[in-house]
Amino acid sequence: VNLLRVRKAGILSRHRHPAPVHGFVIRGRWHYLEHDWTAETGSYVFEPPGETHTLTVPEDVPEMITLFHITGAMIYVDADGKVTGFEDVFTKIDMCRRHYAACGLGEEYVEQFIR
Ligand SMILES: [Fe+2]
Numbered sequence: 430v431n432l433l434r435v436r437k438a439g440i441l442s443r444h445r446h447p448a449p450v451h452g453f454v455i456r457g458r459w460h461y462l463e464h465d466w467t468a469e470t471g472s473y474v475f476e477p478p479g480e481t482h483t484l485t486v487p488e489d490v491p492e493m494i495t496l497f498h499i500t501g502a503m504i505y506v507d508a509d510g511k512v513t514g515f516e517d518v519f520t521k522i523d524m525c526r527r528h529y530a531a532c533g534l535g536e537e538y539v540e541q542f543i544r
Contacts, residue, residue, distance in 0.1 A: 435459075435493040441484040443508070448501040450476035457493030459486045468495070481506055 433441075435457075443462075452474030460467045462483040468474050474495070476482065486493045502517040522543065526536035 438488040451498040455494040
């Protein structure tokens, strides 16, 4: 479970998931490039496994926060569907280690969140 917070317009790289994703929009508004539907504050979002999508926050939204429940990974793909990278719990933990090391807390700081 994570909170995706975006404070300027932007695009989350084209990706898909091997398992369902559930989301709840807490603030702001966004849409997928692949669909006409717009997620607004209070919207529930379902991303079916295997669907490729590109989350986009428009220019007129100063802040977007969405709670996502992701089980598994994010698999990044290019316009042809070719895999270009991925994120999962292990890459996220590595990212946290680098962050905690860089801010002076030490990379082992992340261990308290792992069981
Ligand atoms: Fe997604």
